[in-house]
Amino acid sequence: MADWALITGASRGIGREAAARFSRAGWGVMNVSRKPCPVPGVVNVEADLSLPGWEEKVGAALKDALGPGGGRLSLVHNAALYEHDDALSLSAAHLRRVLEVNVVVPARLNSMVRSHLTEGSSILYVGSTLSEKAVKGAASYAISKHALVGLMRATCQDLVGMRVHTVCICPGFTDTEMLREHIGGNQAILESVAKRTTFGRLINPEEIADVLFFCANTPVLNGVVIHAHLGQIES
Numbered sequence: 001m002a003d004w005a006l007i008t009g010a011s012r013g014i015g016r017e018a019a020a021r022f023s024r025a026g027w028g029v030m031n032v033s034r035k036p037c038p039v040p041g042v043v044n045v046e047a048d049l050s051l052p053g054w055e056e057k058v059g060a061a062l063k064d065a066l067g068p069g070g071g072r073l074s075l076v077h078n079a080a081l082y083e084h085d086d087a088l089s090l091s092a093a094h095l096r097r098v099l100e101v102n103v104v105v106p107a108r109l110n111s112m113v114r115s116h117l118t119e120g121s122s123i124l125y126v127g128s129t130l131s132e133k134a135v136k137g138a139a140s141y142a143i144s145k146h147a148l149v150g151l152m153r154a155t156c157q158d159l160v161g162m163r164v165h166t167v168c169i170c171p172g173f174t175d176t177e178m179l180r181e182h183i184g185g186n187q188a189i190l191e192s193v194a195k196r197t198t199f200g201r202l203i204n205p206e207e208i209a210d211v212l213f214f215c216a217n218t219p220v221l222n223g224v225v226i227h228a229h230l231g232q233i234e235s
């Protein structure tokens, strides 16, 4: 009975490193993203989580790969949109698009995997430091990352008796394409961002992958928010 990790957004960044971490430990890994995960052996479900149609693809892949009565499942809600916007000029269409990928997809995936949640399974949410605070110019992201904490806490309560645990892991500034794209590829900004941790460097995505893997294997961490930000300096 193999253990499986189902990770959204493992084509790059934190998700890719999480796929590598679970895979090294002998877990089967399934990725859902538009581009494939480069880690050998990963089952790729190529789907756009912002468009209808992904549920059928993921449902079929789950049925094929996991089957009934399998080992543990760790569902890692990692894929997200991070866009520049403003709380006072958000359009409904824009906000709905971000909430769809960042919040609605995780909620739908939870219900799709319900029958695979054997004892010791876990549902891990990748939040952000913006799960518990906001900064200027990132309204839809902050809204969605706060909502994930609510979804995680509700998940914990609704899993009562199943011996399945859930955690929201909140990374700080992590050196991925998402961060680099968000700051427009500006090296000077990247260096100033790195100086905003007490260690004076960015977090490596592998470090967040290790935290995710640890959480998957640590059921006493249940219903909680874990910050992994290398001592972010508040200004």
Ligand SMILES: NC(=O)c1ccc[n+]([C@@H]2O[C@H](COP(=O)([O-])OP(=O)(O)OC[C@H]3O[C@@H](n4cnc5c(N)ncnc54)[C@H](OP(=O)(O)O)[C@@H]3O)[C@@H](O)[C@H]2O)c1
Pocket (backbone or CB within 6 Å): 008, 009, 010, 011, 012, 013, 014, 015, 032, 033, 034, 035, 036, 047, 048, 049, 050, 077, 078, 079, 080, 081, 082, 101, 126, 127, 128, 129, 170, 171, 172, 173, 174, 175, 176, 177, 178, 179
């Ligand atoms: N990097 C940071 O500093 C940081 C800090 C705090 C929190 N986080 C959180 O960490 C998680 C991973 O971030 P990252 O930095 O690794 O980001 P990333 O490098 O941009 O990776 C994001 C992943 O999400 C997938 N994705 C995005 N839109 C998708 C869509 N419509 N359908 C399917 N997949 C989609 C992408 O895959 P495709 O493009 O192949 O579809 C990609 O694999 C996110 O939840 C992010 O909010 C990151």
